[in-house]
Amino acid sequence: MHYPWWYVPQLTAPMLIAVIAVVHVLVSHYAVGGGLFLAVEVGHAYRTRDREYLAYLRGHAAFFVLLTVVFGAITGVGIWWIIGLSSPLATEVLIRTFVFGWATEWVSFFVELLAAFIFLYYWGRLPEKKHLAIGWIYAVAAWISLVLITGITAFMLNPGRWAIDPAARNFWTALFNPQFVPQTVVRTGGALLLSSLYVYLHASIFARDGRIRNVIASRSARPALLGAILITAGGLAWYAFLPDSAKATLASSAVMNVFAGVLIASTLVVFAMLYLGPYRNPGWLSPGFAGLLFLFGIAAFGAGEFVREAIRKPFVIYNVVLSNQVLPEQVPQLRAGGYLNDGVWTRAFVAEHYSDVMADGRIDNKRLLDLPYKDRLVLGKVLFLHHCNDCHAAKRGYSAVGLLLQGRPREQTRETIERLDDNYSMPPWCGTSEEAELLTDYLMTINQPRPAGIHPLMKSGGESVDEYGEME
Amino acid sequence: MDPAMLVERAAAGTPAPIWFVQLFKVLGFTLHAVPMNLWYAGLPVALWLHLRGGEHGRRFGGRLLRQMPVIVAVGVNLGIVPLLFMQLAYYKVFYPATILMAWSWLAIIALLIPAYYGVYAYAWGCKNDEKEMPFWRVAAGWCAAVFFLAIGFLFVNGFSLMDHVDRWPELWRDHSMAGAALGTALNLGDATLWPRWLLMLGLALQTTAAWLLFDAEWLTGNSVGEDYRRWAWGFAKKLYTVGLLWFAAAGSWYVFGSWSAELRDSMFSWPLMGWPLVALTVLPALSPGLPWLLILFGGRTRAIAALVALGQFGVLGVNAVSRQVVQNLNLKPYWDVYSQPVDVQWGPLAMFLVVLVIGLGVVGWMIAQIRKCDFAPPSNVP
Numbered sequence: 001m002h003y004p005w006w007y008v009p010q011l012t013a014p015m016l017i018a019v020i021a022v023v024h025v026l027v028s029h030y031a032v033g034g035g036l037f038l039a040v041e042v043g044h045a046y047r048t049r050d051r052e053y054l055a056y057l058r059g060h061a062a063f064f065v066l067l068t069v070v071f072g073a074i075t076g077v078g079i080w081w082i083i084g085l086s087s088p089l090a091t092e093v094l095i096r097t098f099v100f101g102w103a104t105e106w107v108s109f110f111v112e113l114l115a116a117f118i119f120l121y122y123w124g125r126l127p128e129k130k131h132l133a134i135g136w137i138y139a140v141a142a143w144i145s146l147v148l149i150t151g152i153t154a155f156m157l158n159p160g161r162w163a164i165d166p167a168a169r170n171f172w173t174a175l176f177n178p179q180f181v182p183q184t185v186v187r188t189g190g191a192l193l194l195s196s197l198y199v200y201l202h203a204s205i206f207a208r209d210g211r212i213r214n215v216i217a218s219r220s221a222r223p224a225l226l227g228a229i230l231i232t233a234g235g236l237a238w239y240a241f242l243p244d245s246a247k248a249t250l251a252s253s254a255v256m257n258v259f260a261g262v263l264i265a266s267t268l269v270v271f272a273m274l275y276l277g278p279y280r281n282p283g284w285l286s287p288g289f290a291g292l293l294f295l296f297g298i299a300a301f302g303a304g305e306f307v308r309e310a311i312r313k314p315f316v317i318y319n320v321v322l323s324n325q326v327l328p329e330q331v332p333q334l335r336a337g338g339y340l341n342d343g344v345w346t347r348a349f350v351a352e353h354y355s356d357v358m359a360d361g362r363i364d365n366k367r368l369l370d371l372p373y374k375d376r377l378v379l380g381k382v383l384f385l386h387h388c389n390d391c392h393a394a395k396r397g398y399s400a401v402g403l404l405l406q407g408r409p410r411e412q413t414r415e416t417i418e419r420l421d422d423n424y425s426m427p428p429w430c431g432t433s434e435e436a437e438l439l440t441d442y443l444m445t446i447n448q449p450r451p452a453g454i455h456p457l458m459k460s461g462g463e464s465v466d467e468y469g470e471m472e
Numbered sequence: 473m474d475p476a477m478l479v480e481r482a483a484a485g486t487p488a489p490i491w492f493v494q495l496f497k498v499l500g501f502t503l504h505a506v507p508m509n510l511w512y513a514g515l516p517v518a519l520w521l522h523l524r525g526g527e528h529g530r531r532f533g534g535r536l537l538r539q540m541p542v543i544v545a546v547g548v549n550l551g552i553v554p555l556l557f558m559q560l561a562y563y564k565v566f567y568p569a570t571i572l573m574a575w576s577w578l579a580i581i582a583l584l585i586p587a588y589y590g591v592y593a594y595a596w597g598c599k600n601d602e603k604e605m606p607f608w609r610v611a612a613g614w615c616a617a618v619f620f621l622a623i624g625f626l627f628v629n630g631f632s633l634m635d636h637v638d639r640w641p642e643l644w645r646d647h648s649m650a651g652a653a654l655g656t657a658l659n660l661g662d663a664t665l666w667p668r669w670l671l672m673l674g675l676a677l678q679t680t681a682a683w684l685l686f687d688a689e690w691l692t693g694n695s696v697g698e699d700y701r702r703w704a705w706g707f708a709k710k711l712y713t714v715g716l717l718w719f720a721a722a723g724s725w726y727v728f729g730s731w732s733a734e735l736r737d738s739m740f741s742w743p744l745m746g747w748p749l750v751a752l753t754v755l756p757a758l759s760p761g762l763p764w765l766l767i768l769f770g771g772r773t774r775a776i777a778a779l780v781a782l783g784q785f786g787v788l789g790v791n792a793v794s795r796q797v798v799q800n801l802n803l804k805p806y807w808d809v810y811s812q813p814v815d816v817q818w819g820p821l822a823m824f825l826v827v828l829v830i831g832l833g834v835v836g837w838m839i840a841q842i843r844k845c846d847f848a849p850p851s852n853v854p
Contacts, residue, residue, distance in 0.1 A: 002564075003567050003568055003571060004568050004571045004572065004644070004648075004651075006574045006652065006654075007648075007649055007652035007653065008655070016578075066592060069541075070588045070592065071585060073545070073548065074581060074585050074588065075585075077581065077584075078578075078581040080555075081577065081580070081581055082578065084559070084570060085570060085571055085577065085655070088567035091559070091567070092567070095560055095563070096484060099556065099557075099820075100487070100488075100817060100821055100824040101820065102556055103496075103556060103824045103828075104827045106549070107824075107827050107828050107831035108827075108831065109552070110546075110549050110550075110831060111831050111834050111835060113546065114835055114838055117541075117545070118838055122841075125845045126841060126842070130841050134838060137834060137838065141834075171487075171817050172819070344477070344478060344480045345568075349650075351477070352473050352645075378650055381649075382651045382652075385649075386651070386652065
């Protein structure tokens, strides 16, 4: 914990990453697939001298630029902003590892931007061949961006050898991680599929001419179905190369079950609608149909992205950075010397407010228990915020610990802390036993009583019954 | 509290030589500053001219506004370079500073999206010389201008806070709960904040003037007459002069009214570590004189317009170098960039440089294609 922790009420700071990331991918995939759509279709329209289709495509290109160059690009920058704020240690590690990957991606982003503007603004003023070439430059540059960024997100899910073998720690092993190919295939497929859904939605509203709508419906069904195949194939490989803990989380966590279910169900619906609709019956392309298709597509993408973000727990980068901003190799030292002691800001906090427990600039853990109760609570809260708040709100809010504890008695709460990683979605307890005491003190103040009204005979037998009673 | 307690010194090896990081940070910032200046000061100036200007003023306002979507896109893109390399070598101070003001820092993104759409709303609604525009488009344009000024203010907050670790304890104390940052701080008590913000506005006015000349002489093609060019030189003269005076005032405030005594001693010292630092104080201060004199006395030619633009790029460049040195000096007691270990990734570094050259080649080819067309910015986007 070398960085300050940002407390976001109710939601927790890392959830902001998930929110921005999900919104971003919904546009960024279109930024890649839509570029390919425009290049292929403008080429087709030039060859067949289809002026009406060209006119439609020009309008589509304006919509495309407006959405991807502004919203897509700026939310992409937004991800960078939010990871630095919510997950600074992981961001630091990613930047150090991938700086030249990012710099290279920046080059393709630059090429992409200029190509997009020239493609749109010089439409009709450039010779057809040149115009088309610029469309293709955009498409290729955008796909290169996708590949590089996917390399980084894939690394977070499974860095493979890089994480465990110090000799293998270089850029290339990081980039060509076990998840790299599967995720690149999935995301390429996703770009093809999602952009067809955007095209359908746009065309169903703005393509007035029935013939044009039919051309679009049938021509864009093929990349969409190809995308569906890539997603399925890549998705299977993605699953095969997941770390075991991620597989287990996917299988065991109720929330993940639901999201995975939404993902699979909405993907199937999208496939079926694509096949029955645009592919077999292009005439079905009404705003209602296209809108519904788009919504199912968004549900699938959103769920997929959420699963991707969530199954890494307790890591931000699997086996490299824990989500409470410590490295796995620091854990033994934290357990011996104290969590508060090792955190730069937590130690400064204790030194500032509780100089009595300091000895030679370090916290003397034994003295922590001599503090008055109200100070123990403060430090317990410090521990909660810096050790748990990356995944849990306190009393209410996202995965609130107060609610999860459900009136658990003190002894058991204390045991939960010391055996935190019995639940492998959680990091190991990274503090001393004195710190566990302080955290227990604090947790008992936010521990919500067991809900009333449950049939009294249903309380489990054994010694904890009375204690539950005491809580109420 | 000793602020040094808040910075962790132990560091892993940086994958690029520090001089390389500094080079790309400074070069990237200079390149970013050109378009940034144009939306910072150029946007309100253009909006005003388009609304209230005479025939030529309205024309220039319309041109700059129609160019603005591309300018913003390129400027944001170029901003990535300094930010990336900054995070590579200054992460120890960058993350804490921005976390202390997290909500405001995040607000940059929240403001940028509507600002950017506001620019489009104006640009895509503004046909060549028509005066009448729907009210909502005008309002969107003005909102964008205000948002960009606000974004600039938030950036100055972030970077002045990053430079001044000594400000952290107080802000942390006032904006935290049980040691966790609430993200609600702003660096308002920092003496350098306001002059830094105003300094950039002065530079931005100058850059707008230089752009006006460059555009008039190089990018208008045959679409404007001699009259317009004469107006352009006259207006650029006034605008640059205002920018120069503004810069001088804010710069003096900045250097003499807000720098710490030690910093001023260093920056006015003759060789420090072999660098004549005083040159990096005096040169940025005097540099705008060159484009200004060129505008006043150089004569109204295309070559002079190009020299003015180049000169202004130089002004931004020396300012960026000077800022970098000041930043390093401010940070030195807490985080000495040059003392961190280095473990260079030569292969990936080479890959980046090769791709950069290829990318610039592709960009060059694309620009060559549109040069063969009419270079005037289109006004008929669907």
